[in-house]
Amino acid sequence: MTDSGSGAEEFDVIVIGGGPAGENAASYAIAGSDRTAALIEHELVGGECSYWACMPSKALLRPGEVLGAARNMPGVSAGPLDVDAVLARRDSFTGNHDDSSQVMWADSQGIDVIRGSARITGDRTVTVGDSRRLRARHAVVVATGTTAAVPDTPGLRAALPWISRDATNLREIPRRVAVIGGGVVACESATWLLDLGVEELTMVVRGRALLPKNEPFAGERVARSLEKKGARVLFGADLRGVERADARDTGIGRIHGGPVTLDVAGQEPLVVDEVVVATGRTPATAALGLDARLLNSHGYLTTDDHLTTADEWLYAVGDANGRALLTHMGKYQARVCGDVIAARAEGRPLEGARFRATADHGQVPQVVFADPEVSAVGITEKEARDAGVDVETVEVDIAVAGSSLARDDFSGHAKLVIDRATDTLVGATFAGTDVGELIHAATIALVGKVPLDSLWHAVPSYPTVSEVWLRLLEARR
Incomplete structure (x- = not known):
């Protein structure tokens, strides 16, 4: 860090947002060089994923998965979950909201961590707090992510509902x-x-299906599983209003007051102890002082495949650009972005695939860690047909030696969407136990444009669940 002569601290790269995407962008931009980087974070270094999303949610889901497997394995006995132990394990993964280890990592990479809220106040210039000015020699990267969206339903916000963080x-x-x-x-x-002991759980769903962006069978299987666990799922639900007489901010993850009454059209009043709002995300860009020409109609920064905005010095990675709201995709973009910044700083040409984020275009993998798991990559059959792609599909139940050995109640389904013209995958979806571990093979086949005829020679090991790939190929003979 140096002083620019105008009272501003000078860095080569300034990254706003200390989540996984921001961390990766800063690290890749200065790797193997004497360049300097500042990472600005107004909450915890590590971001939403580390403390309020990916890590704690998966820590909460895994015990239920293990318990379900044990209860469906003859010769294995299993009692109820120890809720206190489950929560303690979750807290160990979030470091009890202590980000010191993340800061130590940044220090080890040569990245300066700066605490505070930032806004862009000029060309390559960022102001932190009221008066601390920073200037970037090469690039400013926006990696501020998103926040939970709460609809304008009458009374809902006043009821202080839980959001994903709670x-x-x-x-x-x-x-x-x-x-x-x-x-x-x-x-x-x-x-x-439900795994942790909620006795009555009702899902209020405006649409006609769960997981509507996936193949229909995925949401159908998750809905059946939740109902089997005791949930009531209301589809086509029109939530007209919410009332809570004693709403109190008791802290994250604690019940926020007295009972809540939900008015759902055509239903008896629904009275619950807490409401969880899970209706989407909104970009955290409003307070950055960005020129409106840089944002799309939803408030996301628009970028090219180099992750550059209309201002060549300003980049956006992760949820802030709205291209794919997933941690692994944000980190992927950040790696590309960091390499682009480094190449431009050193005067190198942007030649080669590593300098363009192309996986965002129809090659995005995702895992939903529900029961059953749902994993998917690429586009659905409907999306393909809507785009005018001539496709055929192959579907089979996941019923192989590996799945029957995994647990007695294993139930799964798989679907491939195939471009007839090239005989390659454009989409794949799996629903079943631990199918998150199947999706990377599909991702490689899709990204690598491997013809299905070649996949006959990618022999799955026996007895594994991956043998479903053979069943899929056989169904197409």
Whole structure:
């Protein structure tokens, strides 16, 4: 860090947002050089994923998965979950919200961590707090992520409902819960809340299916599983209003006051102890002082495949650009972005695939850690046909030696979407136990444009669940 002569501290690269995407962008931009980087974070270094999303949610889901496997394995006995132990293990993964280890990592990479809220106040210039000015020699990267969106339903915000941060960091288990939404966060939250002892759980879903962005069979299987666990799922639900007489900010993950009454059209009043709102995310860009020309209609920064905005010195990675709201995709973009910044700083040409983020275009993998798991990559059959791609599909139940050995109640389904013209995958979806471990093979086949005829020679090991690949190929003979 140096002084620019104008009172501003000077760095080669300034990154706003200390989550996984920001960390990776800073690290890659200065790797193997004497360049300097500042990482600005107003909360905890490590970001949403580390403390309020990916890590705590998966820590809450895994015990229920293990218990389910044990209960469906003859010769193995299993009692109920020890909720206190489950929550303690979750807290160990979030470091009890202590980010000192993340700061130590940044220090080890030569990255300066700066605490505070930042806004862009000029060309390559960032102001932190009221008066601390920073200037970037090469690049400013926006990696501020998103925040939970709460609809304008009458009375909902005043009721102080739980958002995803409360659900992942719960400190007490409500007896009755309403989950508003039918997407990934809603399905995962409902899964662990039931596992942890919620007695009455109702999902209030505006649409006609869970996980509507996936192949229809995926949401259908998750809905059946949740109902088997005791959930009530209301599809086509019109939430007209919410009332809570004694709403109190009792802290993240604690019940926020007295009972909540939900007015759902055509239903008896729904009375619960807590409401979880899982209706999407909104970009955290409003306070950055960005020129409106840089943002799309939803408030996301628009970038090219180098992750550059209309201002060549300004980049955006992760949720802030709205291209794919997933931690692994944000980190992927950040790696590309960091390499682009480094190459430009050193005067090197941007030649080669590593300098373009192309996986965002129809090659995004995702795992929904519900029960059953849902993993998918690429596009669905409907998306392909809507785009005018001539496709054929192959579907089979996951019923191989590996799945029957995994647990007695194993139930799964798989679907491939195949481009007829090239005989390559454009989409794949799996639903079943631990199918998150199947999706990377599909991702490699899709990204590598491997013809299905060649996949006959990618022999799955026996007896594994991966043998479903053979069943899929056989179904197409």
